[in-house]
Amino acid sequence: MHVIIVVGSKHGSTRSIAEAVGEVLRHRGINVTTVDADAASASLAGYDAAVIGSAVYVGRWMKGAQAFLDANRESLRNMPLWLFSSGPLGEGPKHPDDLAEIRGFAADVHAKDHQIFAGKLDKADLSFAERAAVRIVHAPYGDAREWGRIRSWAETIASELSDPMGSMPTSTTATQ
Ligand SMILES: Cc1cc2nc3c(=O)[nH]c(=O)nc-3n(C[C@H](O)[C@H](O)[C@H](O)COP(=O)(O)O)c2cc1C
Numbered sequence: 001m002h003v004i005i006v007v008g009s010k011h012g013s014t015r016s017i018a019e020a021v022g023e024v025l026r027h028r029g030i031n032v033t034t035v036d037a038d039a040a041s042a043s044l045a046g047y048d049a050a051v052i053g054s055a056v057y058v059g060r061w062m063k064g065a066q067a068f069l070d071a072n073r074e075s076l077r078n079m080p081l082w083l084f085s086s087g088p089l090g091e092g093p094k095h096p097d098d099l100a101e102i103r104g105f106a107a108d109v110h111a112k113d114h115q116i117f118a119g120k121l122d123k124a125d126l127s128f129a130e131r132a133a134v135r136i137v138h139a140p141y142g143d144a145r146e147w148g149r150i151r152s153w154a155e156t157i158a159s160e161l162s163d164p165m166g167s168m169p170t171s172t173t174a175t176q
Helices: 013-027 063-071 073-077 100-108 128-137 147-162
Strands: 002-008 031-036 049-057 081-087 113-118
Touching (some): 013 031, 013 049, 013 081, 013 147, 049 063, 049 147, 063 073, 081 100, 081 147, 113 147
Parallel strands (some): 002 031, 049 081
16 A cells, blocks of 8 residues: 655645554555655556645635646546645634635545644744735634644544545535
8 A cells, every 4th residue: 555645735744644644544554755746757557546735825825736637637527636725823714715615625636634724833933924924814823733732633644545435424514
């Protein structure tokens, strides 16, 4: 069993989430290759399943991650796929169109799940323009990543990959 984890991350906090997922899968005896979306080759040949995630900027996935999904839509439709988005720090996405693209994609390719994880905003990492954008949306600075939730999600993935027939159906409330 070989799982590819593809991640879109600008400041590194989403990459750490992907690494935490990979670590759990490896502990469960699954081979994992983690790649940055910008560097990912278009081919999914040789992989049995995929976990793809991205930081959310202004309601959308990062370009490289979205491009990876678009380039691999057909292959992803034919393999077990889990998606995650990382961003919200306060009350979560505020605009009704937030993540609309990725929700549509998840439904189209029958992704097994799409989780939204809280992210991290470190003022020192941000450009002047990014700080201005953060002020406008009143997003709080800090590290809100929920490592327990992230690891237990990864455990669910590992269980489902080890025993696809035995696992519980994915909760509909978790798919967004
Ligand atoms: C300019 C800017 C815009 C953002 N827009 C959103 C947003 O629309 N929705 C959201 O949930 N999070 C938003 N965030 C929060 C980021 O997604 C969050 O900080 C994330 O953890 C960054 O991931 P990265 O470190 O992997 O780049 C924004 C952050 C910045 C700096």
